[in-house]
Amino acid sequence: MSGTRPVGLILSEEQPRSGRRRVLGRVVLGAMAVVVAGAAYIGVRGVGTPWASTGCQAKTGATAFRYTSEQTANAATIVAIAKRRGLPARAATIAIATALQESKLRNLQYGDRDSLGLFQQRPSQGWGTKAQLLDPDYATNAFYDALVKIKGYETMEITKVAQAVQRSAAPEAYADHEQEGRVLADTLSGYTPGGVGCSLAGATKAGDGTALASLLDRETGLTATVSGKRVTISAHDARAAWAAGSWAVAKADLFQITDVAVADQKWHRAKSEKAYVWHRSSSAVGAATVVITLG
Numbered sequence: 103m104s105g106t107r108p109v110g111l112i113l114s115e116e117q118p119r120s121g122r123r124r125v126l127g128r129v130v131l132g133a134m135a136v137v138v139a140g141a142a143y144i145g146v147r148g149v150g151t152p153w154a155s156t157g158c159q160a161k162t163g164a165t166a167f168r169y170t171s172e173q174t175a176n177a178a179t180i181v182a183i184a185k186r187r188g189l190p191a192r193a194a195t196i197a198i199a200t201a202l203q204e205s206k207l208r209n210l211q212y213g214d215r216d217s218l219g220l221f222q223q224r225p226s227q228g229w230g231t232k233a234q235l236l237d238p239d240y241a242t243n244a245f246y247d248a249l250v251k252i253k254g255y256e257t258m259e260i261t262k263v264a265q266a267v268q269r270s271a272a273p274e275a276y277a278d279h280e281q282e283g284r285v286l287a288d289t290l291s292g293y294t295p296g297g298v299g300c301s302l303a304g305a306t307k308a309g310d311g312t313a314l315a316s317l318l319d320r321e322t323g324l325t326a327t328v329s330g331k332r333v334t335i336s337a338h339d340a341r342a343a344w345a346a347g348s349w350a351v352a353k354a355d356l357f358q359i360t361d362v363a364v365a366d367q368k369w370h371r372a373k374s375e376k377a378y379v380w381h382r383s384s385s386a387v388g389a390a391t392v393v394i395t396l397g
Contacts, residue, residue: 305397
């Protein structure tokens with residue numbers, strides 16, 4: 103219509119030049135804030151300076167992603183349960199990509215309508231009770247229960263598989279996280295030894311070895327021997343040992359873990375870039391052995 107203008111910001115010749123500069127400056131600053139906020143939720147694609155001084159890294163080859171310790175611990179649960187159930191690596195990739203899209207790998211107590219947890223599953227849709235869906239182990243098993251019912255999921259496009267399970271309004275979004283899912287599944291399942299590391303502040307209290315061993319058994323099926331601050335795992339082979347060692351590093355913040363040793367490599371807790379990688383140990387343990395030290 104004549105004489106009308108669209109709603110929003112107008113930079114016209116009718117405005118004073120100084121006023122336009124001030125408005126433009128506010129727009130630029132606002133846009134920068136949005137970009138920073140949007141990029142910060144899972145860290146850095148590729149190796150570089152992390153957004154925060156603490157967090158975890160999953161790296162295979164030249165590709166690395168960084169996450170919070172909470173996100174990494176939840177990813178470790180997803181991968182461990184897939185491995186325990188005898189599912190292919192593809193299953194863990196799909197599950198992680200789905201959880202990244204649905205919750206950013208966080209165990210959310212809220213969501214759209216009655217959606218909850220890592221996968222934003224809904225009690226009203228028969229996924230389980232609220233308490234069950236806020237248990238990462240239960241939620242992950244529920245996801246896999248639905249996944250394995252999809253014929254040919256191992257070779258289907260991730261958008262089709264995730265949509266078949268989740269019934270999402272935006273199925274194409276799952277594909278955005280497929281590479282991250284592969285990297286996390288690869289490193290946490292032991293295919294890339296030493297691929298997971300975490301930069302963490304010092305342990306603030308004594309770790310609970312019994313609780314650690316209980317969760318390890320529940321999620322991986324492995325048993326551990328607890329002796330004071332030392333937890334020892336005898337795995338089936340070297341790859342299983344690296345999977346367990348990576349699981350332990352991912353859970354380090356939760357259990358106040360200070361050191362994890364596998365074969366001749368060791369991860370040492372520190373608030374430092376060096377803690378994103380493992381280093382050669384002066385005292386090697388067995389190739390299929392994992393030794394965890396608690397704070």
